[in-house]
Structures are given as C-alpha cells and as structure tokens.
Amino acid sequence: MDVLSPCGAQSRRFKSLAPRPGGLAGRAVGILDNSKPNAGVLLAGVAELLAARAGAGPLRTWRKPASAQPAECLDEIARSVEVVLTGSAD
Amino acid sequence: MAAVVLCTDEFEALARAEALARGLPQLPLVTVTHPIGGTPPHSVRAKAALVVDQVIQALTTAPAVSVSGERGEEEAETLEAPTDPDGLQAWVLEQGWGDGLPILPPTPERVKALLANTGRDPDEVIAVLPPRLGEATVRTLAVNAALAGARPEHLPLIIGAVEAIADPAFNLPAVQTTTHPCSPLLIINGPLTARLGIASGTGALGPGPWANAVIGRAVRLALQNVGGARPGKEDRATLGHPGKYTYCLAENEAASPWEPLSVERGFGYGTSTVTVCASEGPHNVNDHGSITARGIVATLAGVAATSGTNNVYLEGEPLFVLGPEHARTVAGDGWSKADLKQALFAAARVPLSRFSPENLERFAALRPQWFQGASTDAAVPIAAAWEDLMVIVAGGAGKHSAFIPTFGRTRSITRRIEE
Numbered sequence: 001m002d003v004l005s006p007c008g009a010q011s012r013r014f015k016s017l018a019p020r021p022g023g024l025a026g027r028a029v030g031i032l033d034n035s036k037p038n039a040g041v042l043l044a045g046v047a048e049l050l051a052a053r054a055g056a057g058p059l060r061t062w063r064k065p066a067s068a069q070p071a072e073c074l075d076e077i078a079r080s081v082e083v084v085l086t087g088s089a090d
Numbered sequence: 091m092a093a094v095v096l097c098t099d100e101f102e103a104l105a106r107a108e109a110l111a112r113g114l115p116q117l118p119l120v121t122v123t124h125p126i127g128g129t130p131p132h133s134v135r136a137k138a139a140l141v142v143d144q145v146i147q148a149l150t151t152a153p154a155v156s157v158s159g160e161r162g163e164e165e166a167e168t169l170e171a172p173t174d175p176d177g178l179q180a181w182v183l184e185q186g187w188g189d190g191l192p193i194l195p196p197t198p199e200r201v202k203a204l205l206a207n208t209g210r211d212p213d214e215v216i217a218v219l220p221p222r223l224g225e226a227t228v229r230t231l232a233v234n235a236a237l238a239g240a241r242p243e244h245l246p247l248i249i250g251a252v253e254a255i256a257d258p259a260f261n262l263p264a265v266q267t268t269t270h271p272c273s274p275l276l277i278i279n280g281p282l283t284a285r286l287g288i289a290s291g292t293g294a295l296g297p298g299p300w301a302n303a304v305i306g307r308a309v310r311l312a313l314q315n316v317g318g319a320r321p322g323k324e325d326r327a328t329l330g331h332p333g334k335y336t337y338c339l340a341e342n343e344a345a346s347p348w349e350p351l352s353v354e355r356g357f358g359y360g361t362s363t364v365t366v367c368a369s370e371g372p373h374n375v376n377d378h379g380s381i382t383a384r385g386i387v388a389t390l391a392g393v394a395a396t397s398g399t400n401n402v403y404l405e406g407e408p409l410f411v412l413g414p415e416h417a418r419t420v421a422g423d424g425w426s427k428a429d430l431k432q433a434l435f436a437a438a439r440v441p442l443s444r445f446s447p448e449n450l451e452r453f454a455a456l457r458p459q460w461f462q463g464a465s466t467d468a469a470v471p472i473a474a475a476w477e478d479l480m481v482i483v484a485g486g487a488g489k490h491s492a493f494i495p496t497f498g499r500t501r502s503i504t505r506r507i508e509e
Contacts, residue, residue, distance in 0.1 A: 003171040004196045006187050006237055006315040008230035011223045015113040020092045020150050030091075037127030037452065038134045042096060045138030046145050054146050066404070066456070068264035068499035078091045083149045085094055088108065088119075089101035089326065090127055090269060 021082060025055035030081035035067040039087040046085055056083070093117070094148040096141070098124035103323045104221070104267055111223040111318070118148035128448075171195060187237065187315050189307070189335055196236035204232040207242035208249070216249055217256030220263040222318025226252055231312055238308035243286060244301065247364060248308045250507040251276050254366045255313070259501040265368045266319040270400055271331045272497040274313070275369035275409075276306055276338040277482060279352035280362030282507055283340035290340035292486025295372065299339075306338030331371035339484055345414035346483035347421030354427070355504040362507045367409060367480070368500040370399075372492035377416060383423035386416050386491075387430070391437035394472055394493045397444040403453040403461075404498025405474040410434065411492040413485040427481050435476035439469030 021027055029047050033040040040063065050056040060081060064071045077084055097105045099121045109117040122137040169185075172178045178195055182188045194200070205212055205228065212229035219226050228249060235248055255262055255274050265272055278288050289299030296303065319325040327334065343350045352363040373396075377389040390410055401408045410430075412420070420430055442450065443466050454461040460470040472495075473479055480502065485491075496502075 001171055001173045001195060001197060002168050004198060004201055004229075004233045004236075005167050005169060006196060006230065006233040006311065007222075007318075008224045008226060008316045010111070010318075011218050011225050012111055012113045014115070017114060017116050017153065018092050020148075020152050023150055024146065038129065038131065039126070041131045041134040042122065042126055042138050045135040046096065046142055049139060049142040050146065050149075053142065066499055068261060068268065068404075068497075070263075081091065083092045083094075085096060085145065088095050088097040088105040089267070090098060090125065 023054070024050055024083065027056050027083055028081040029056045029059050030077045030084040031059065031061040032071060032073075032077060032084055032086040033061060033063040034087040035064045036087060036090050043085050043087060092149050094145055095119050096122065096145075098122055098126060100124035101326065104326055107318060107324045108221050108267075111221055116153040118153065120144045120148060168198070182237070186320055187311070189311060189314065191307075191335060193237045194239045196233045200236045201229065201232045204235050204240070204242050204245055205229065208245050210249070217252055219252075219256065219266075219313060219317030221267055221324050222316070224316035224318055226256075226312055226316045230316055231308070234312040234315060235304075235308040238304045238311050240304040240308045244305050244308065247278070247282065247286065247305055247507050248312075250505050251305075251309045251364045251366055252312055254364060254503040254505040255309070257503045260366060260368065260503050261497075261500045262317070264499060265497055266313060266317055267324055267326055268497065269326050269328045270497050271327045271329055271334070271370055272368040272500075273331065273333040273337050274309065274366045275333065275494065276309065277351060277365040277367065278338070278340040278362070279343065279350045279357075279365070280507075281360060282362035283343075288338070288340040290342040290484055291345070294339040294342070294484050294486075296336070302338045302340075303336050306336030309338075310334060310336060333369065333371055337369065341482045342414060342484045345417070347417055348427040348481075348483070351480070351482050352504065357504070357506060363504050364507055365502055365504040367407065367494070367502040368497040369409065370495045372411065372494050375416075375491040375493055376489065377491070378489040381419065383420040383425045383430070383433070386420050387433045387437055390491060390493065391434055391439075394434065394438040395440045395469075396495075397440050399472065399495035400498035401472045401495050402440055402470060403449075403456050405457070405478070406496045406498040406500060407478045407480050407502050408472050408496055409480040409482070409494040411485065411494060412481060412483045413488060413491045414483055415487065415489055416491045417483045428476075430481060431479045432476045434479055435471055435473065438472050440472070441469045442466050
C-alpha cells in the first residue's frame, strides 16, 4: 500500500566552504570553546601544537557562555583570525 | 575563515548531520576517542597530540568534495509499504520512522481524514525542526499523527504543541540532541481537555489515557522524523526516559485550589492552551503524613534539592506537580500558589558539600553568585528566582506529588490552541 513519508522536505541549500590557507605559519588561530567539559583543554592543546609544529599564531580564545546556545561572537572571530578550531557536542 | 570542528567519535554522526543540515557536508570534522569530559586534563592533551596532523591537513587542504548552491536531494513523499501489520511495522522501523511501538499506516486516505479537522493549508510550514532542519507542514504533522494513531480532532493541539516547541526560547536545537534525557512535556489547560478526553486525574501520565498517549506520541514522532533526531544517532540521550515515547497530561483544574497554569500565563479561564517544557521523568514525592503546608513543602523540597539536575547549575523552570490532596493541604493553610513557590525556593537548597571539587569549579563559572567563593556549608537554590518555579495540580486520589526537573537552558512556552 502507499504511505506518505513523515519526514517532510529538508530546508537547506549547499554552501561553499571557506578557502583553506596554503599553510599556517604566521596565521592567527582562534579557538571557539563550546563550553563542554574539557573542550577548552582539547582545543588549546591542538592550537598550541599548531603553533609549535606549523608556526601558527598568535592564538586567541573565545568561549560560549553556555554550551546549549549558539555563539554570538562569530563575526568578531571572523574579523580577528584566519583559521578557527571549535568543538561539537561532548 | 577556515574552520575545523573537533568532536568525540561518539558524537560524529550528530556533528555530520548538523553540518549537512546547514549545507556544509564537506565541513572538516576531526574526531578523538570518547570521552573527554570527566577525564584528567593530561589525557585530553594526549588526544590533542594524536589528531594535530589531521587538523593541519583540514585547515590547509581543500576537501575532495565540492558542493555549492544546489538544493539537497528531495526525499520521496510517497512510498510503497507492506500491507500486513507485522511487515509494515518492520518496514517502518527500517525506514527509521518509528519509536519501537506499533504504528498505524500513514496512507493518503488516513492523512486526508486527519486534515479534515483543520482549516489550515496543508502546505503551511508550521516550523523548521532541528537538527535536520526539516519543514513541519500541516500535512507532515498529520502524517506523524497518523503513524501515532491520533485522531483528526487531536491535530490542532499537535500543531500548536510543535509551534510552541519551535519557539527559539524553548531551545529545540539543544533539546533534540543533548545527552540529557529531556523530552517535551505537554501540559494542556482549558475546555479542550474535556472535549478531547485528555486525562488529568488518576494515572494521567499513563498508562491508559488514549488521547494523552497518541497526542504526545505524534509530537515526539514529528520531532524525530521531521527534525531528524533519531535515537542513538542525532538524539544523544545517554539513557533517555519513557517520556520520549509520549509525555502529555492535562492540569486537573477541577481539583486545583488555585488558578491554572494558563491563567498564570495571562490567558482567560475559557481558553485552551498547551505549555511545553523540556522535562526529565517525574521524581515521585510521597508524603502520607504532613497535615500542614510547611510539612508538604519540606517533603517537596527534600526531593527537589538534588545535586544531579541540570537546574542546579543551569537554572531554568523546574516543575512541581501537586497531587490534589497535597494541594488542598497547602491551600488549607491559606497559601496561594505564589506563597508555595516562595517557600519551595527558600527550602529547596542543595548544600555545596554535595558537589565534587571539579563540579564546584565548573558551576562557579555558570552561577558565580552561588558557587564562587561560597563556604561548603552554603546551599544553592534550584532556580534563579521563585517566579521561575512552575506549579500545576494533576493526578487523582492519594498522597503523592511529583518534581520534574528540566533541561535548564530552555524556557517553557505556552500557546493558545485554536479549536
């Protein structure tokens, strides 16, 4: 028998990914900490290694005040750094 | 600005679904082994070292797949399903549309019948539901209502509940995907409860009341199917609770000594409303002895002052469901609902000694006025203010009430239901 799908249309259009820089030497790196436990430790650990291994820097950190709400600092981050590391979920 | 997203392997499916829903399936994602929360910092730093090369690659190399400017592939609206009940049930579960309980087939004829009770355009988009960003049209909600076994007269309430849940203040993107076991609890007020037979008395939270079961289930299925929060995939609830099958009751206005929730929220007595709360399962409050309001408050507060809720560090609107007998005891001392809330706010305090040092440090960043620099014999309230506590009256005979904590980073929403 015929049945109707309960899912409905998905409301999206594909977007282009921001271009990647060819290298990280001298590139400002941002961390957007999603406020989940130890997210800041993981992201900072990666960022410090980017500085040590690939010459990235300076480093700058932003932190969402709450993990369960969107960040409000995205425009500022985009203006301030060239690459950003962030976390998703736990 | 080139970005890379880090997450643990347990949450990779959710992160990919969120990226896809935002039109960025090629967003680089680098995973570490789960967990990182609740583990020593040195072990987290060790995981960072394991993935730094992948991060460098993700930030400096264009991904292999390039997609832009096109709409995602449309999903089929009509499919062919088995006709025998067992075959249909297995097939629906394979599609990922069900919740494990038996369903009824959403045939075009059944859906058309469900739509007959609403004057709204079937193609009207009621809400866009995360994380999939699916469009919940009136028709799509009717399809989910058909799956759940709901009746045509239930559809306006189902639509109203989904509208309320999609209010930004409810914070559905977080509620749909959290590890916390919250599910939208639907609290119905007004004349609609009698017309639809929504139970408010004995056993109101189940099992048994048909309207409660199918209305709550239709909303849950819509959130799963349209919103794409599939259990174990995008819905990351660590344990969940049975309210994620269905969670709906009416306030027992006839047995309440106070104004109903809808009137508290500014609606008239003759108006039907639905209030949605992102709620845990109920914690029972057994008090067979107290004969004063203060006695009932002591027991309610004792259950509510628990260190393991989200409310204790995220605040929000925890809910007290007073059984009618407890409500009468409280009101019998001349207390209003506001008096009760103020007393509960003062009494339901969690001693700091009940929290680990690591949690005290985390919570100090979120509620510094209560956790930062406080002595260990201090105690914290379960909400920001007494006005944030919610109180309704529901249930039948017996000396039981319930305390229902919430997700915390969410506000309850009340909407009028057009009948």
